[in-house]
Amino acid sequence: MFHTPLSLFRTLAIAEAVSWTLLIGGLVLRATADLPLAVTIGGGIHGFVFLAYGATAVLVAANQRWGAVPTVVAIASAVIPYATIPTEIWLHRTGRLRGDWRREAGADPRDSAWHDRLMRWFLRRPWVLGLLLAAAVALIFVVLLIVGPPGGRD
Numbered sequence: 001m002f003h004t005p006l007s008l009f010r011t012l013a014i015a016e017a018v019s020w021t022l023l024i025g026g027l028v029l030r031a032t033a034d035l036p037l038a039v040t041i042g043g044g045i046h047g048f049v050f051l052a053y054g055a056t057a058v059l060v061a062a063n064q065r066w067g068a069v070p071t072v073v074a075i076a077s078a079v080i081p082y083a084t085i086p087t088e089i090w091l092h093r094t095g096r097l098r099g100d101w102r103r104e105a106g107a108d109p110r111d112s113a114w115h116d117r118l119m120r121w122f123l124r125r126p127w128v129l130g131l132l133l134a135a136a137v138a139l140i141f142v143v144l145l146i147v148g149p150p151g152g153r154d
Contacts, residue, residue, distance in 0.1 A: 002126075005060045006097040009074075013084035016053040019046040020081040047144065051137045053078050059133070062119055063102055065110070070096055 002008035019042075026042030029035040054075055061071040070091060077087035091097050103123045105111040111120075122129040 004097075004100055005063050006092065008056055009060045009091070009097055010088055012049070012053045012056040013088035015049050016078055016084040017082045019049040022046055024081065043149070044145075048137065048141050050078050051140055052133075053084060055133050055137055059119075060097070062115070063123070064096055064099065066096055070094075 002011065022042035023039070023046040024042075026035075026038035026040075029038035057071070057074040057078075060066075061074060066074075074087055074091065077083040088097075101123045102111075102116075103120055105116075105120065110116060122132070
């Protein structure tokens with residue numbers, strides 16, 4: 001399904017923007033129709049997609065060997081409503097999303113680093129990687145639910 005870093009990153013960038021719409025819509029419904037459940041639903045979906053986008057940005061940044069600036073911009077773009085879309089366009093236009101997953105070692109000396117070997121091992125087993133990332137995102141999501149929403153509970 002996600003045969004390239006571009007397809008995965010683009011999908012999550014769009015999902016993050018859609019989740020912002022759900023959260024903002026929920027806030028509007030809470031304010032205008034006294035429907036706090038809308039924020040709970042929209043906020044929950046947004047929170048999960050936010051974390052998944054962050055994990056995706058880190059994975060793609062590692063695969064594509066981005067420097068600090070594009071990596072930080074990609075991750076930070078999730079904090080600003082709808083900013084993941086122009087970020088994805090910028091990363092695509094600058095060639096940072098070009099290429100395939102690095103499943104095999106190449107001539108680059110960085111390919112011998114332990115984290116590159118580990119990443120290649122997971123990339124050759126996408127179901128294991130997907131389940132591991134989904135479990136990590138779910139665990140972080142549950143911990144954050146236990147801690148409570150930003151600003152505290154009413």
